[in-house]
Amino acid sequence: MRLVIFALLISVSGLAQSVQPDSVGIKNKKLKYFFSLQTASLIGCDDCGKGKAITFSGAIIQGVRIKKFSLGVGLGHDSYHDWNTAPVFLSASWNLPFKGAVGVSKQKNALVLKIDYGTSLKTWRYYPYEYPEYGYKETTGGSTFNPSLGYRVNSDKMHVTFGVGFKTQTIRDLYEFPSWRWTGTQYVEGDPSRRTLKHDLSRLMLSLAVGWN
């Protein structure tokens, strides 16, 4: 399933980068449906002593636009050095009209302030060795938060947005270490000791989004 999602995201990301407009919008005077594809680079580090890591992020967002405000839901795929996540999130954005931009003065280009907030629907860990890590039990994902500021170039039916933002993602790795207790006649397995390693990942996010109005 996650391979399917991943492949889907990769393919739609490719579509986004090729910028082939295909109108899926339903125009209304006040309310507009929109659909956008977003790819991004996540820049940051787990172990900063080893340098920064640049990883892939992609998402599809669908929603409605009311004047300067947009509200939508998105599903994506984020990769980090040791993990992958499939975040599902609410996306809210606010267009700041900006007609003074060079070369596109006839379009309603805008600065876009965008905030995504959600959680990881599925989280899985990348572990490069054949043998399992001792005690490793599972990985779970937590909340994700992604404020960004972008510059949107509009045409009649589509728009392209270049953005810079900040993304946080919480991930927990759970370890269990078995223990044994002597009952007087035999050893029986007792309550395990547990270790939970909570990672609050923080990344600079440079994004490119293509949307259809």
Add this chain to the structure above:
Amino acid sequence: MCWESLANEEEFTFKYYTDSNYLDLRCVQHKNKLNYGGMKILRFSNFLLLLSLAWVGVSCSDKCEETYHYVYYEPIYSTSAAIKAAVKQEAAKPLSQIGRIYFKDGFLFINEAGEGIHIIDNRNPAAPQNISFLAIPGNYDLAIRGNTLYADSYVDLVAFDVTNLNDIKEVNRIENLFNNYQTLGRMVSTEQGILTHWEKRENVNVQQSECNAYYQPWGGIYYERGVAFGGDSFSAKATIAPNPSATGIGGSMARFTIMGNHLYGLDGANIDIVNINTQTDPKAVKEFTLAWDIETLFPHNDKLFVGSQSGMYILNVSNPELPVQLSRYSHIQSCDPVVVEGDYAYVTLRSGTACQGFTNQLEVINISNPESPILERTYPMTNPHGLGIDNGTLFICDGNDGLKIYDASDINTISQNQLAHYSTIKAFDIIPYQNIAMMIGEDGLYQYNYANLQDIKLISTITISRPE
């Protein structure tokens, strides 16, 4: 554009100019207004952009927090007086955490680990009756001679009169006989009393950590009861023909055994020798030090076979109070209960938690010359625990692989002569006697009738009641 915008303007601030001048001026003003608005937005957005970049520049590295949730067991001490006061006969109660079993004169005595002894009327094996419970704090083993039952109670050996099983009375006690029941150094505290049990405590520790910190885990071994590292549990069975006036039969979990007028009990690396010539007045004779890893006792004629994690010892006890080691048969590290019949000793080796090693097998050892035991055959097993033998029929409790019964009359073809295999039970220990095999497993007591070896039948069970 400018003109159109002007048409919507409502404020006129330059009334006295000509129309054309006025309109031109307004146009300029309007453009200026737009540009001014755009600059404001640009400045604000630049500010946000710079703020964002500054923010991410300093905070795009990860933070990690480690939460450790671990359990430990705190030692709880009781005074000797409190322990003695808790010894009493009670109404029957369900089996829960069964340990060793012992059979005598139609009655089964099943140890409830650390709690006492269930007394089962097994005169009709097809319908065993749980008749009472003898509460003995710190009890893990027992043996019976005549009408006297000997049981450990932490560091004491207690003698009970079992003439009337409905009115069992403590008749004597050897205090502090077992001085190795705790080998972690928390045996007896002068100030606090005797370590009787451990209470579970939980602790949670939260700390910030390096995200790449390597954690060296240690699951550890926790102790639920007061007895720790007494050696693993599975020990010998006595196949001596029971005499109603003499001793009973122990399962292969027994660490106690009675030979003649002497009781032998494992106590750490020692064998405690107790003279029970006067049954109600046991006397500690001596401690015989053998090896740190001894775990089972099995009597055979005037020999005492001692199973250990590294081998099997054969002691000559023709002088009961002066054992002499005749030989030591070594094997790889594992747990190994042993039984003997005729010229052969049957040893099961198993791997596992405390047993170490990676071997699970049956070994048949020729002990016709007890000073020079010779390994004759080995047979692979799954995870063998206790075993028993009765007139050439070998019963092996093979852990999760259940109970296996073999015709062992020819030691070279044991594996080819399997008579029965009950694979759906987890079998621990067994006493085969007079065509009834009394077996304890993870789920309770099972009894089989093996009068017809070609048609061995399960005749009764007593199931275990698991605590919530």
